[in-house]
Amino acid sequence: xxxxxxxxxxxxxxxxxxxxxxxxxxxxxxxxxxxxxxxxxxxxxxxxxxxxxxxxxxxxxxxxxxxxxxxxxxxxxxxxxxxxxxxxxxxxxxxxxxxxxxxxxxxxxxxxxxxxxxxxxxxxxxxxxxxxxxxxxxxxxxxxxxxxxxxxxxxxxxxxxxxxxxxxxxxxxxxxxxxxxxxxxxxxxxxxxxxxxxxxxxxxxxxxxxxxxxxxxxxxxxxxxxxxxxxxxxxxxxxxxxxxxxxxxxxxxxxxxxxxxxxxxxxxxxxxxxxxxxxxxxxxxxxxxxxxxxxxxxxxxxxxxxxxxxxxxxxxxxxxxxxxxxxxxxxxxxxxxxxxxxxxxxxxxxxxxxxxxxxxxxxxxxxxxxxxxxxxxxxxxxxxxxxxxxxxxxxxxxxxxxxxxxxxxxxxxxxxxxxxxxxxxxxxxxxxxxxxxxxxxxxxxxxxxxxxxxxxxxxxxxxxxxxxxxxxxxxxxxxxxxxxxxxxxxxxxxxxxxxxxxxxxxxxxxxxxxxxxxxxxxxxxxxxxxxxxxxxxxxxxxxxxxxxxxxxxxxxxxxxxxxxxxxxxxxxx
Amino acid sequence: xxxxxxxxxxxxxxxxxxxxxxxxxxxxxxxxxxxxxxxxxxxxxxxxxxxxxxxxxxxxxxxxxxxxxxxxxxxxxxxxxxxxxxxxxxxxxxxxxxxxxxxxxxxxxxxxxxxxxxxxxxxxxxxxxxxxxxxxxxxxxxxxxxxxxxxxxxxxxxxxxxxxxxxxxxxxxxxxxxxxxxxxxxxxxxxxxxxxxxxxxxxxxxxxxxxxxxxxxxxxxxxxxxxxxxxxxxxxxxxxxxxxxxxxxxxxxxxxxxxxxxxxxxxxxxxxxxxxxxxxxxxxxxxxxxxxxxxxxxxxxxxxxxxxxxxxxxxxxxxxxxxxxxxxxxxxxxxxxxxxxxxxxxxxxxxxxxxxxxxx
Numbered sequence: 001x002x003x004x005x006x007x008x009x010x011x012x013x014x015x016x017x018x019x020x021x022x023x024x025x026x027x028x029x030x031x032x033x034x035x036x037x038x039x040x041x042x043x044x045x046x047x048x049x050x051x052x053x054x055x056x057x058x059x060x061x062x063x064x065x066x067x068x069x070x071x072x073x074x075x076x077x078x079x080x081x082x083x084x085x086x087x088x089x090x091x092x093x094x095x096x097x098x099x100x101x102x103x104x105x106x107x108x109x110x111x112x113x114x115x116x117x118x119x120x121x122x123x124x125x126x127x128x129x130x131x132x133x134x135x136x137x138x139x140x141x142x143x144x145x146x147x148x149x150x151x152x153x154x155x156x157x158x159x160x161x162x163x164x165x166x167x168x169x170x171x172x173x174x175x176x177x178x179x180x181x182x183x184x185x186x187x188x189x190x191x192x193x194x195x196x197x198x199x200x201x202x203x204x205x206x207x208x209x210x211x212x213x214x215x216x217x218x219x220x221x222x223x224x225x226x227x228x229x230x231x232x233x234x235x236x237x238x239x240x241x242x243x244x245x246x247x248x249x250x251x252x253x254x255x256x257x258x259x260x261x262x263x264x265x266x267x268x269x270x271x272x273x274x275x276x277x278x279x280x281x282x283x284x285x286x287x288x289x290x291x292x293x294x295x296x297x298x299x300x301x302x303x304x305x306x307x308x309x310x311x312x313x314x315x316x317x318x319x320x321x322x323x324x325x326x327x328x329x330x331x332x333x334x335x336x337x338x339x340x341x342x343x344x345x346x347x348x349x350x351x352x353x354x355x356x357x358x359x360x361x362x363x364x365x366x367x368x369x370x371x372x373x374x375x376x377x378x379x380x381x382x383x384x385x386x387x388x389x390x391x392x393x394x395x396x397x398x399x400x401x402x403x404x405x406x407x408x409x410x411x412x413x414x415x416x417x418x419x420x421x422x423x424x425x426x427x428x429x430x431x432x433x434x435x436x437x438x439x440x441x442x443x444x445x446x447x448x449x450x451x452x453x454x455x456x457x458x459x460x461x462x463x464x465x466x467x468x469x470x471x472x473x474x475x476x477x478x479x480x481x482x483x484x485x486x487x488x489x490x491x492x493x494x495x496x497x498x499x500x501x502x503x504x505x506x507x508x509x510x511x512x513x514x515x516x517x518x519x520x521x522x523x524x525x526x527x528x529x530x531x532x533x534x535x536x537x538x539x540x541x542x543x544x545x546x547x548x549x550x551x552x553x554x555x556x557x558x559x560x561x562x563x564x565x566x567x568x569x570x571x572x573x
Numbered sequence: 574x575x576x577x578x579x580x581x582x583x584x585x586x587x588x589x590x591x592x593x594x595x596x597x598x599x600x601x602x603x604x605x606x607x608x609x610x611x612x613x614x615x616x617x618x619x620x621x622x623x624x625x626x627x628x629x630x631x632x633x634x635x636x637x638x639x640x641x642x643x644x645x646x647x648x649x650x651x652x653x654x655x656x657x658x659x660x661x662x663x664x665x666x667x668x669x670x671x672x673x674x675x676x677x678x679x680x681x682x683x684x685x686x687x688x689x690x691x692x693x694x695x696x697x698x699x700x701x702x703x704x705x706x707x708x709x710x711x712x713x714x715x716x717x718x719x720x721x722x723x724x725x726x727x728x729x730x731x732x733x734x735x736x737x738x739x740x741x742x743x744x745x746x747x748x749x750x751x752x753x754x755x756x757x758x759x760x761x762x763x764x765x766x767x768x769x770x771x772x773x774x775x776x777x778x779x780x781x782x783x784x785x786x787x788x789x790x791x792x793x794x795x796x797x798x799x800x801x802x803x804x805x806x807x808x809x810x811x812x813x814x815x816x817x818x819x820x821x822x823x824x825x826x827x828x829x830x831x832x833x834x835x836x837x838x839x840x841x842x843x844x845x846x847x848x849x850x851x852x853x854x855x856x857x858x859x860x861x862x863x864x865x866x867x868x869x870x871x872x873x874x875x876x877x878x879x880x881x882x883x884x885x886x887x888x889x890x891x892x893x894x895x896x897x898x899x900x901x902x903x904x905x906x907x908x909x910x911x912x913x914x915x916x917x918x919x920x921x922x923x924x925x926x927x928x929x930x931x932x933x
Contacts, residue, residue, distance in 0.1 A: 005600045007757075008733065047753040096725030097693060130725045157753060216756045222600055223759045226593035240589070262864035269861075269870050272795070277607070277762060279746060342748065344900055345846075346853035348794070352860050353893050360889065 006225075007218040010190055011053050013083065014071045018050050018057070019186045019214055020178040025054070027173065032061055032070040038171040040143050040152040042128075044159040045175025048215025052092075054175075055124045055153040056082060059090045062151065063118040078118045089115040090122045095156075096130040104131070104138040111142055111150055121150045128154040129161035136163050143169045177212025180204065180306070187217055197231025198224070201308045205234050208306050209241065234308050248281065249288045250314060252355065256330060257322060261359035265352060272348065282338050282351050289334060293327035295319045325364040333358050365564045373563070374556065447474045451484075454513040458506065465502055468493040481519035482510060494522055574643060575634035576619035579675065580612050582770060586761045587616065594623055594631070600759045602731045602740045604716065606747050607763030610678045610798020613743040614671070614714050616763065618642060621650050621710040624739055638705065645672040648704035651695060651711045655718035656685025676778070678798030681715060689722040696730055699738050708737045716742035717749035724751045731757045765795020779804055784875060791872040792854060808851065815848035816855060816876070818916070820883065823924040833917040845912040849903045849919075856896050859884050863892075898922045 012018045015025040024043075031037045041058070043051040060072035060082045072079050081087035093107070107123065115121045125131075131139070143152060143166065154170060156162060178186075184200070184207045191198050198221075206224070210217035224232055224240050232240075248271045255264035271281055291305045296319050305312060319327075337354035341347035451474035459466035471487040488494050497503060503520070511517050561568050577587050586605070593599045603620070605613040622632040622642040632639050641647035645668050654664050667679040695711055703709050713719070719727060731740055731754060742758060744750055771790040774797060775781050781789070781804065788809060793800030818836045823829050840848070858871045862884040868874050887895075902919040906912060 003597050003599055005759075047756045094726070094729040096722070096728060097689075097696065099722075127725050127728060130722065213756055219600075219756060219759055222598070223589075223761075226596075226598045226600070226759070227589050228592040228596055262866060265861060265864055265866055266870075269866070272765065273767065274764070279748065340900070342746075343904075344853070345850045345903065346794075346857070349853050349857040349860070349896055352857055353889070353896060356860055356864065356889060357893075 005219070006190060006194070006222045007048075007215045010218060011056075012050065013057065013060075013074050015054075015057055015061070016071065018054060020182050021050050021054065021175050024173045024175060028054070028058055028061075029070045032067075037062075037151070039146050039150065040170040041154065042159070042162070042167065042170035042172045043153065043155045043175060044172065045157070046177055046213060047157055048213035049175045049177060050214065051155040051157075051175055052124070052126055055122075055126075055155055056090075056092075058153060059122040059124065059151075062120050062122060063087075063090070081117070087118065089118050089120070090124070092124045092126065094127060095125045095154075096127040099131045099135055101132065101134040101138050104135045108138070108142050111146060115149055119149070122153065123150070124153045124155065126155045127157075129156040129158040133163070136166055140165055140169065178214060179212075180207045183207035183210055183212070183214065183217045186214060187221055190218070191221070194225070196221070196225050198237075199231065199233055201234040202232050202237040205237050205308060206241075234310075248276065249285050250311075250318070252285065253288055253292065254318060256355065256359045257318060259359055261356040264355040264359050268348075268352060268355060278348050278351055279338075279341060282334065282341060286331065286334050286338065289327060289331045291315055292319050292322065293324060293331055296322045296324045296327045323364065323366065326361070329361060329364070330358045333361070362565070370560065370563070374560065377556065377559070447476065450474070450513050454509050457509050457513065462502070462505060465497065465506065468496045469506075475523060477514075477518065478521075480517075481521045482514070483521050483523055485523045488522070488524070497522075575632050575639075576615065576622050576643060577632065578634075580615055580619060582766050583612055583616060583763050586763055587619070589761070590616075590620055591623070599624075599739070601734050601738065602742070602758040604742045604744065604747065604750070604755065604758035604760045605763055606744050606760065608765050608794060608796045608799070609745055610793070610796035610800070610802075611763045611766055612797075613763050614679070614712070615675070617712045617714075617741040617743055618645070620739075620741060621647070621712065624708045624710050625649060625705070627705075627707060638707065643672065645669070649707065649709040651698060651709075653687060653691055653695065653711070653713045654679055654681060654685075655687045655715045656682050676774070676797060676801060678802065679714065681718070685718060687713065687715070687719040687723050689720060689726050692719070692723045692726045692730075696726075699730065699735060703737070708739060709735075711738065711740045713740065713742045715744060716754070717744040717746060719751075721751075724754055728753055728757065766797055768795075771795070771797050771800045775800055775804060785809065788872070788875065791874075792851075806847070808847065811844065811847050812851045812855075812873070815851050816879070818848070819852055819920060819923055820855070820879070823920070823926065826921060826926045829920045829924060829926060830917055833913060833920055838913075840912050840916065842906050842909070842912045845916055846903060846906050848916075849899045849906070852899045853896065855880075856892055856899075859887065859892055863887075863889075895923050 015029050018025050041055075043054060045051055057072060060074070060079045061067060061070055063078045063082065064072040065076035065078055066073045074080070074083065078087065082090045085092065091110075093103075111121070111123075146152065152170075154162070154166075159167070159172070159174075184203050187203045187206060188200070190196075191203070202224075206217055206220045209220055220241060224237055227240050248267060251267045252264050255261070255267060268278070268281075272278060287306070291307055292315065294305050295302060295315055302312075305315070307315060333354050337350045340350040344350055451472075455466055455469060455472075458469065469484075469486070473485045475483040475485050477483070486493060497506060497520075507518075507520060510520065557568060560566075577591065580587065590599070603617075605616055607613055619632070622634070622639050624631075625638045625642055625647055626632040626634075626636060627638045628636050638647065642650055645652060652664075652668055654667060656663070670677045671679050699709060699711065713727075716724075728751075730738075731742075734740060740758075742750070742754070747755055747760060768787075768790045771793055772783075772786045775786040775789055776783065778801070779786075785804075789800045789804045792803055792808060814836060818832065821832075823832065854872045858873050858880055861870055862877075862880045868877060871877070871880070873880060898919050901922075902915045905915045905918070
């Protein structure tokens with residue numbers, strides 16, 4: 001009954017056996033050869049990549065009676081005693097259980113005695129990050145200058161929790177995660193030796209699931225082998241390890257790509273009925289859509305896809321007409337939902353919402369396709385001159401367009417109509433502006449200068465008020481009122497200026513600088529209002545990328561908006 | 574009795590375990606995980622029976638070892654539950670109830686943990702000689718509840734226990750267990766139980782009407798223990814109250830306050846939490862109805878007309894907002910906000926009477 005799990009049975013016993021981590025093994029070996037060993041080492045790295053094993057090998061290499069090229073022989077009494085864990089001089093201490101200062105004091109006591117049976121004393125402190133602060137501090141002196149026969153090896157998964165004073169006394173070696181190929185090669189070696197029949201795709205699956213850890217991969221292999229009947233295929237391994245079977249996530253993603261939320265929900269329900277864990281299913285869906293994204297992005301990324309051969313073929317087929325933007329958006333929705341699931345008492349509903357959202361998400365419109373369609377729409381209306389028509393589609397078009405209005409031809413009628421369709425933030429400057437056009441048009445060149453002068457004046461007396469008007473711009477003079485555009489997201493600035501005393505002060509200064517008594521009217525700065533949310537819901541791509549100098553007239557813009565089912569927000573800046 | 578034979582709908586895991594035992598490949602550490610009340614601890618106990626049985630071809634189910642395991646009085650079987658200190662009255666009581674009633678789910682206080690002292694105690698215990706001749710089995714229930722220190726301290730015994738010592742951990746969600754522990758265990762997922770089975774058991778044990786049993790079975794999401802607990806706490810009435818409170822349109826904020834006062838009076842945090850969880854299943858149903866899934870998939874199939882009506886009125890974004898609001902309320906309750914306040918706040922938000930908080 002005392003079966004030794006593969007991870008323990010195949011614990012590496014020589015430097016050469018350690019999978020990956022060559023940089024550490026080589027360094028240690030040559031340190032032994034050249035007699036340049038440090039008396040304290042710190043091994044760090046994720047779980048199951050060989051830290052403790054390396055520490056034990058080092059202990060053996062130091063004490064072996066017949067070392068061969070710095071490798072332990074694993075045959076002499078010392079090596080065997082260390083492997084079996086009953087060598088009196090190689091102490092493996094569980095730092096997580098013996099974490100107090102008293103434990104360290106005890107250790108200090110024992111350090112000074114000479115080794116009993118072998119050449120050196122090696123203290124391996126595993127999970128060293130769990131020592132208390134007091135314990136760490138008590139260890140410092142010993143760690144810095146131990147007796148000549150003593151070596152320390154500290155091992156931890158969380159080096160950040162080890163105090164800097166300890167770090168600086170140790171030679172640190174970082175162990176890395178293993179690649180899927182390394183893990184797979186190792187598994188192959190072991191399955192051959194253990195005569196476990198399993199095909200390569202299955203091994204790759206296990207390696208992928210192990211997330212870079214040798215121990216995880218062996219634990220999983222054990223789990224598969226424990227079911228008895230080999231040889232194993234990838235599908236069987238999936239079944240045994242309880243991976244939700246790619247069938248379900250393929251079905252779900254098919255429902256999403258075809259835009260069928262009901263089908264996605266049904267499949268999810270079925271997976272649930274069959275007892276699959278939805279959290280895990282969601283994690284695998286993320287993995288799946290990552291693959292979708294990679295494949296959609298093109299062939300050069302296909303090597304990063306982690307999937308078996310069949311899955312890959314299936315993926316390629318499914319992804320055929322999917323663009324990376326869409327895959328990315330799906331992935332975002334999923335990534336957003338998974339942490340919610342984890343926190344929720346009823347995580348399922350979050351996954352359901354995410355799936356429905358994904359399936360009902362309209363596809364992003366490809367800009368190049370759109371442009372091609374535009375071109376097919378024929379030549380642009382000749383009545384609209386290219387220069388004048390570039391702006392009026394803006395909501396504040398009439399407001400911000402003092403410039404084209406000065407032009408002799410005046411704005412084409414169509415452009416004005418367009419501008420009025422979108423109400424501008426504050427009142428009706430467009431209409432009023434038309435009446436006062438000649439005078440104020442002439443004034444507009446000096447308008448900005450006057451305003452700046454006024455601000456300068458204001459700053460001298462009332463610095464705070466000036467700062468409230470810091471990001472402002474005089475737009476025009478309309479019906480005896482000066483229209484000022486003010487960047488004011490929460491209304492605070494305006495509130496300050498509108499206070500009776502302040503307002504009076506500002507009005508007086510305006511009268512002085514502009515040479516006439518004017519009222520003051522504020523207007524929101526455009527394009528900040530529509531907010532990012534609305535942009536996201538319409539086809540964001542188009543709004544963000546459409547060049548403001550596009551030759552298309554407003555009618556065309558309206559047409560585009562119809563094509564993509566979007567709203568006209570304003571000119572991109 | 575052979576416990577393995579009494580456990581239903583976990584054939585996959587049991588076959589693997591028995592096969593591994595037969596071929597001598599049982600690992601020294603297992604993690605059983607899956608929804609609440611599907612038989613994780615029971616399977617652990619069954620595996621303990623297999624490991625401790627003294628007859629050939631274990632488990633025989635009839636030798637004194639097997640019976641002691643079934644009664645949880647075997648001296649070499651150690652069970653750890655969160656919260657309780659070793660051998661304290663409560664843990665003992667829970668284990669006795671668990672041994673006496675096959676479907677009993679030990680009740681763990683919400684914030685209970687497994688302390689490092691408990692793990693150290695286990696270590697000490699497992700270093701001593703065994704009382705009986707065979708193996709030693711340590712069962713740690715709700716392994717996710719180990720404190721950080723406890724989990725770290727457990728690493729070493731989980732990786733290399735003494736020969737003949739076996740550890741069985743159970744938990745609902747492995748992502749709450751330290752990855753370093755996971756990597757040392759063979760993970761076995763126990764499945765959610767089929768709805769029909771839960772339904773049948775409820776009818777058989779509690780004598781419920783079929784329709785009522787159906788509701789609890791659906792609500793339990795595959796956990797029999799949960800279904801029994803829900804039936805006990807009368808989740809149906811709670812559901813009706815929650816729906817009445819949250820899903821009847823409101824005119825103004827005053828009405829919200831009045832209704833919360835009237836309906837929510839006397840709700841403690843537990844009741845409010847339950848209402849929140851029930852509402853989430855309601856929204857899940859709303860989605861299903863919205864996308865025309867067959868009615869037998871619904872949890873709240875008995876309220877189909879209302880579900881239909883709501884599904885027509887609400888947009889996806891609105892449903893999503895409701896879900897978020899309820900989650901927020903649950904989060905607030907977790908932080909000991911006054912239940913009535915939490916209810917009122919959620920009520921106002923769901924009815925759009927206050928702006929939702931800005932996202933940052």
